[in-house]
Amino acid sequence: MQSWVDFINGIIWSPALIYLCLGAGLFYSITTRFMQVRHFGEMLRLLFSGQSSDKGISSFQALAVSLSGRVGTGNIAGVAAAIGFGGPGAVFWMWVVAFLGASTAYYESTLAQIYKEEDEGQFRGGPAYFIEKAMGQKWYAWIFAIATIIACGLLLPGVQSNSIGNAVAAAFGPGEMIETTLGTFSSAKIISGAIVCLVLAIIIFGGVKRIAHFTQIIVPFMALGYIVMAFVVILLNIDMVPHVFATIVGDAFTPMAGVGAAIGWGVKRGVYSNEAGQGTGPHAAAAAQVDHPAQQGFVQAFSIYIDTLLVCSATAFMIIITGAFNVHGAEGAFLIQNLPADIAANSPVFTQMAIETAMPGLGKPFVAIALFFFSFTTILAYYYIAETNVAYIHRTIHVPGLIFVLKLVLLASVFYGAVKTADLAWAMGDVGVGLMAWLNIIGILIIFFMAKPALKALKDYEAQKKAGVTEYVFDPVKLGIKGADYWEERLKRKGQKAPDLGEASSSSGTAKTTP
Template sequence: MTTMGQWVALLEDLVWGLPLICLCLGVGLFFSLRSRFAQVRHFGAMVRLMLDGKSNDSGISPFQALSMTLAGRVGTGNIAGVATAIATGGPGAIFWMWVVAFLGASSAFVESTLGQIYKEKIDGQYRGGPAFYIEKGLGIKWYASLFAVVAMIACGLLLPGIQANAIGDSLTRAFAINPKVTAAVLTLLLGFIIFGGVRRIARVTQFMVPFMALGYMLVAGVVILLNIERLPDVIRLILSSAFGVEATFGGLIGMAVQWGVKRGVYSNEAGQGSAPHASSAAAVSHPAKQGLVQAFSIYIDTLFVCTATAFMLLLTGRYNVVSADNTMLFSGAPDVQAGSGFVQLAIESVMPGFGSVFVAVALFFFAFTTILAYYYIAETNIVYLRRKLALPGLELLLKLCLMLAVVYGTVNSAQTAWALGSIGVGLMAWLNIIAIMLLQKPAFAALRDYEAQMATGVDPVFHPERLGIENADYWQGEQAEQDLLRQRGNRGQPVYDEI
């Protein structure tokens, strides 16, 4: 008799089959070619724009929006997810994570630029995301509502428990803290922040995200430097395993691609449709600006943080690899389940007594800020739905359900929760990638407009009517023009009026 867990596993395999893997890689490649690899050409602009701009009465700053996006991207997937990818797909999975990150940066640009183009000002705050641009750009309201419901369930109910479980498990191993105590503290902290609104979420993530990422990279750098002589061999192992020419892991090439793409998308969320929610909240003068900032966030997540985790595991040899028939191909962490335990062992091998504590603290910051990002995404989709429907009390219900999901996830096993969360991510990716393929034209028109204005030496300002973009109501409204004028005037710059 098939159990619930087996049904969930079957559904996960169906959602994350070869078609979605090809779609993620193919769309990323297509967008990269069409943009003439904007993720490379505009690398300097990405860094500059990340630190440019300020918040206003309705929106947050580009850096705050980046921090909120990274809060969702840099999470358990950067630690436990990388370890799982190696354990199932071998070292070659890391190469495919790099590929999906490089190509996915172009997908991140497109979806976040679309989020900005079709954003709205609701209850005094900027709101946007796939549901908004599907309705306004494609005119398919049922499809937009379907995405909103899927995102609300995935981010409000399924995914928070995974992050909470990682926090509870790591704190128990490091400090012997009862998971029930962890659940209570997490719920109180979470309630204090999410009841404070988007600005409080932005302020918390603006502080936590750089702190946690830099701290993690610093420790990873120490581990890598102490094993630097093995780095060339590790890079060769990754590349040879990725293409099936390495003796031990050669038979895992299919799994390497599958798990590299799956964990890559789960970690950096390129094309998944989550990032446009936060990027739409930024106060910028041109949508392409925030699109480029969000493209850079893919590099931070995968090429920096995920790579740091992978190098720590592979350099120290503290990982296991198991084939599809459960044959142990490599055993460097006996009796340790794939996940954060690998990373703890890796750090412990060079800094005894420090690994468990550090990973527990890192996971707390990584996972807690991810839960905050999940809440904001789910809340934004509720805001979208109640534009058309009377849904009183739904936002309060979301807050309560998310806190209950955190409690449940902290004190229970996360095996089924991981699968359910993976299904939610996969469904969001399916719906969003198809949408941005159909709606790519406005995003690339905005990119060309941004580049043309930059070439004349002015700070770009967006006028959608001049590009033939319809339903970009915010940018065409009187309030939008006033916001732009005030923003430009505050910086002492002339207002650009003609292309």
Template sequence: MTEFLADVNDLVWHETLVYLCLGAGVYFSVRSRFVQVRQIPEMVRLMLKGEKSPSGVSSFQALTMSLAGRVGTGNIAGVATAIAFGGPGALFWMWAVAFLGASTSFVECTLGQIYKDRDKLTGEYRGGPAYYLSTALSHTAAAGAMKVYGYIFAAVTLLAMGLLLPSVQSNSMASAMNSAWGFSKWWVAVGTVIVLAFVIIGGVKRIATFASIVVPFMAVVYIVLALIIVLMNAAEIPAIISLIFSSAFGVDSAFGAIIGSAVMWGVKRGIYSNEAGQGTGPHAAAAAEVSHPAKQGLVQAFAVYIDTLFICSATGFLILSTGAYRVFEGESADGAVIREGGNILPAGAEVGPAFAQTGFDTLWSGAGASFIAVSLAFFCMTTIIAYYYMAETNLRFLLGRAATIEVPLIRGTVGSNTTMVLQALILVSVTIGAISTATDAWTLGDIGVGLMAWLNIIGIIILQQPAYKALWDYEKQKKQGLDPMFDPITLDIRNASFWENYDPATGKDKQPTTTPA
């Protein structure tokens, strides 16, 4: 089974997908006139401001919901894996995919806002790739094919977010706690399930509230402490930067043979971490209450920077500045060691959290394992919660109007009952992941991420135009000194039914016009 999963993963993560991710980022950057650079001040302003209503969450809450999905084990174990199998240069390619991916994130998240809808059961805003893939071209001859495409994406996302990816997070969390404190993985699984059940059963609002409190706290604490250690090794920074760039382009003879691995692992782990193009960000973006879709597109573009340029970079510099790393030949820990950092890693240390744990130990001897265990507990918990929200959103999409049908002899609707089944399945996935080995869990997670990225990036290349119309309209209104309000009809954006019936000035649905008798 392990070999079969590895073969499937190699097929999904063929180098074509790597080039597709990078190429799409370049294309979207040029088309948007590098929105990820021009609009950074506006991104920060919008991040701290936001409208909300009983149906939606604020821009900041949507940002933290998105970050909850992005910031997870990939920011610690993922960075360590990229360095181990791709060399220090993999960190450069993580930066590259983040910079280019910010434009990709803007496009997908703006589309998520434009084509969002109201949940037929709860009245909350829902949206994501399945919604825009099946809706945006419904006035054209491609309507039928795109609707099927949307359903395929929803099914793949339900599988990935409901079953494949949660196990990766719980596995890393359980392993870190077992290593740090000797906790039984079963006890970690039970504790995680209890906390998750309390949060996810509370719905979107409770998820957003939980994320808005936990995510900023955990990210700031982690970055600050990592930077303290990096600054303690400030003399090493010039050499580290030189090593990253020489390794990224094969200039360093020791890494020349693995330059392809540096690109592959940098892009692979970069997307796993920041999720730009994967199609996860639009789910959180659609939940926000804003007066113009471009607002949330800009906020979500900045989320990519927070995840990779801040948090992943903090981990990378922590590992490299302390020398707590090994680089292996053949993209496997069974391969020969190409370079040993500072010879401080314990013999036989597994690739993953142990790199960061050893790095933190240089500041607090013996405390590194505990700090990483606590960090992963926060990171992984919020990520699993975000996964559940996205799985539920796609379940609602697949059910459509059937979600509101009452089930005979069973209390509740089809939607509420299937939601309970999904909640049970994701809790089972978390339990199995916590007590399993890491290899298959990571492979399954990579397969889920890759399948979503293939479907979503191709989709937004087809559907990109409304996102640019929204951006130019937003910038035009800002130049006029206005608080931008979105009207899809004047912009000739078709099938944005929510916005056609919504008044952004009042935050309410438009009142139907009546003809005098």
């Protein structure tokens, strides 16, 4: 099974996907004139603006739901894997992916807002929806929807629960070994898997509103607590900070594990962690209640900074500062070995050992608790994403009970992942991430060259902001954007009219307005 999954991974995560992720981020950064820098202040302002409604959630709730997907085991075990297989220089390439990926996140999330729909009293949207409406290729949208249901409903949840099981076993001991039909597993992993499934079932059977309310409380709390812990570890070793920076930047260009390994693992784990371009973030973005699609695009772009530049960097600094890592070379050899050889790089143990080194007795249980919240909220986000794509398929073919089946499959995947080996769980997760990234990035690039809807939305928003409007209005017809049915109906229903801003907000930059 492991060799078969690794073979598939080798095809999906070829250098072509690495360069596609970096190239798309650079392309959108240039075409949006580096909006992730120019509009940083606006991102912060919009973060806490907007209110939820009966049909949609607030911008902050949407940020929390998407962050619950972005901030997960990839921020702890994923960063460890990037360092363990790519060397410290991989962290630099994670930063590059985050900076460039913020513009990709803006673009895909704005598309999700433009082409969202109302479905049974709530907003739905995501790549499947905007691929169908903006590209006009329903078959391609269906492929994405099916791939996403498989990835988020079956493959990815096991990665998160696997890290929970491993962290609990490392912190409190594996307990007794129990024989089952699936193999021999530790009682600690079985119990932790059962508890996660029980709490998860209570929430996912309550719908998207319950998921949003849960994540908006837990996500800020867990991220802040983790960053504070990292800050304490860094302060205790403050004299090492310049050395850590020099190690990360120096190894990025003369990497000990090879240029390909550093860039490859940095990009792979960067994409896995912040999900820019993967197509997961747009699902939560579409559910937000906003006055203009670009607003949620800004908020989602900011989430990339929170995920990688704050949380992932916190993990990397703790690991490198304390030297709690190994770097694997070719054919099982170690380029650096500071820890026992049997410690898997694809696990949270590097991070646990780092905190343990600085604060003995605290590292293992703290990371176990942090991983529970990080991974649990990510599983919630995966369920919501899979459910949204099932709802998309229901628009054409209604299969009674499909949502219920999805919930059962996801719960089974979570339990199975909690007791399985880390390498297999991560490999299966990488297959899911890679498939979605390929389909989504190609889709949004085609849409850009067909109509540039997200870029038009950005220019329109900038024009209205420059004009000092008190209430932003989005008129897709005026901008030459087709298929944005919700926004067209919203304008008619509210009796609004887009402000006359002249050429700045026209669809092509050449349209004239009458005095």
